[in-house]
Structure formats: C-alpha cells, structure tokens
Amino acid sequence: MKTENFYISDFCTLRNGKVSKNGEQVYSNLESENIKDFAKGIYKFLELKYPKFHKMDELCKLGFLATEILFQDMEKIDENTALVLSNKASSLDTDRKHQDSINNREDFYPSPAVFVYTLPNIIMGEISIKNKLKSENAFFVSKRFDAEFMTKYSEILLETEKATNVICGWVDLDNDKYDVFLAFLSKKGEKELTKKELNNLYNQ
C-alpha cells in the first residue's frame, strides 16, 4: 500500500539528434554522422571537462550525458540517489566490437578497454563515479520501456528510504540507433509519479 506520493521533478530525452529536457529542446545536431559525433557534440555543448568520457563506450556516453543534462541546474546531487535503468539491447553494441576482436585466432588482440564495457550496468558505475553516488542501482533488460515496473521499483526504493531520489529510465543503443529517456524522481515536483505519467513523458 502506497503511503506517500512521489514526483517526476525532471526528465530528459536523447533522440534523433536532439536533446530535450522537461519537454524543451536544449540541443540538436542533425548533421552528426554517427553516435560518437553526436555524443561528442553534447559533451562540448555541456562544456564538460572529464577526460574519462572519451574512454567510455557509446552506450555509457549516452547514459552519462543524459544524467549530466538532468543535473545541469541542480546545486547538489544527493549521494543517496539511486539508479534504475533499462534497455533492450543490453551492451550488444560493444559486445559485437569485442567479438570482432577475437574472431580471428591469428589476429587475437582483445582490447581490455572494450571488454570492460561488455555489461550494460557499467553505465551506472560511470555515473556514480562522476557524481559520487553511493546508492542502490539496478539495470534491467526488457523488450520495451516498462513504465509500470520502473514506477513500482522506484517507489519501493523511495518508500523504504533505500534512496532519497531515483533516476530511472531507458538507455538503449544498437547499431547507431539510440533511444534515451531518464526521469529524476523525488519527493518534490509537480508531476506525480504514476505509470501513466512516466509513460506519457517517455512517449513525448
């Protein structure tokens, strides 16, 4: 039984060469030829100085940049902000790169820097390191964005005080096709956290 209401304070999307926050477009680059260029453009737009960004795989870059967009106007990020992410393709984009490097026994040089990203939950590690989060985190793989599951899982974290805030959403990448939606959930806000509202925002 729900004892308290929670809210969607902020949300952002990265889709089709555009970045939006709370429904307003904040950046676009329709000229970028691939996901790497698109991500680099956002990195420059945000004026970030974080060399480790360039070492991340493209999936991590998308999740990392989306949280930077969410955090843009926040004064302080609570270290107890949980991360609950999901996607369809897991880390398949990087898994393929790793597979390509080990296909030929005569030319067998797997890259450690690629291999470390062959798990989707690494995104949450990168976000946590950058923002000094010491919180619950979980990554789920599903066919599509499951607003009901995300809502319930996040509510449990907030109700049981396992987290003071939650970032939940969808960070998916497969063959340069990407879809990113993140929502910042807290005890304050105008949009009440419901399955319907979260789904509406995802589909905006």
Added chain:
Amino acid sequence: MAELKEELKEKIIEQLSLEDVEVSEIGDDDPLFGDGLGLDSIDALELIVLLEKDYGIKLKDPKEGKAIFESIKVMADYISKHRTK
C-alpha cells in the same frame, strides 16, 4: 629513437582515447601514470596489448609493465631492445 618516441606518443593517444592530449604535450620523461598522463589500470592492460600487437613483445608478467611504462623514453628504450617486429 626519436621517431619511435613520436610513434609511441601517437599510438598512446589513439589507443587510449586521450582526445584532449596533443603529441607535443607529452614529454619524453613525463610519467605516464599518476601525475603525468593520469593513465589507469585498464590503460596499463591496453599498453601490454599494444606491445604485443605492434612490436611482438609479450610480457610474461603484467607487473613488468610498471617499470616499462614509466615514461615514453623508458618505453622506447625497452621496445628498441626487445622488439621482434
């Protein structure tokens, strides 16, 4: 040797995705780890792969890398003495 040092700087920048670093910014004696280029443990593993792939040098013990990867100068010295390709 000067040519090998330049080559190593270019390879390190490319292999380790040091996008904000120029070849001219890496001194021959600058430490590669710690206060220098700030490389990490995954970068060390990448350098071990680079030694084997590009110069035919296979380190028997990854711990050897600590001394070999001290600086570009030390690395170039080691490669010139042990390279098989």
